[in-house]
Amino acid sequence: MTDWFTVEKIDNQTFAISEYKHWEETHCYLLCGQEKALLIDTGLGVSDIRKIVDSLADLPVMAATTHVHWDHIGGHRYFENIAVHELEKDWLSVKFPIPLQTVKNNLTKFPCDFPAGFDIDAYRVFQGVPQIVLHDGDWLDLGDRKIQVVHTPGHSPGHCCFYEPGRNYLFSGDLIYKGCLYAFYPTTDPQLFYHSVKRVQKYKISRILPGHHQLNIPVSMIDEIEAGFAQIEESGKLKQGNGLFEFRDFQIQI
């Protein structure tokens, strides 16, 4: 069951914990500080991510959420200290907006080599009360590392990136990755998505740590995605229902 996850070292204190056996190729990130560890997202929830985290860090762990989509909060149940943006607090504790069957259809969409013991019929989207509510500009202090919350709505209302000025890392969630970027659900907003891409474009970034797919992507991806949105905007099509737009290294579905 433990070989469900792949652990890759970004630096001595930062690890990617990835689920490459599933078509979404979701990445979570463990940031170890002197006093605390921060886990950014907890993945699909089909295997125990806590075991992996505990094998890498002997520290109190806070699980922070880029956004409350099922593939990023699946392992939240293994943690006592959960942080989420104020606009998606109720998605965790009151009602998740996407029907369970839609989630299960996505989870099982392509052939997927689920770990032994995983039962799709028993799968539920995590619900729980977050201990920490995040706001744009908040700092998460791990001792010798400080991480800033950057509210980047569009893919979802409370989507956040996490920026570490000490290393110039941007943990970009579902805002920036190499693949299909989604802004077609009722709870998404293509205009806000575009605005958020423009916002992170202004940050000094040495490395992007994306929420899905290829782990090593060039920082220039941000400019490419911004240019893609600009092109759709210029043609007057940046609104929901206009379908799939193809670019060289990514797609935008609105």
Ligand SMILES: [Zn+2]
């Ligand atoms: Zn998402």
Ligand SMILES: [Zn+2]
């Ligand atoms: Zn995602």
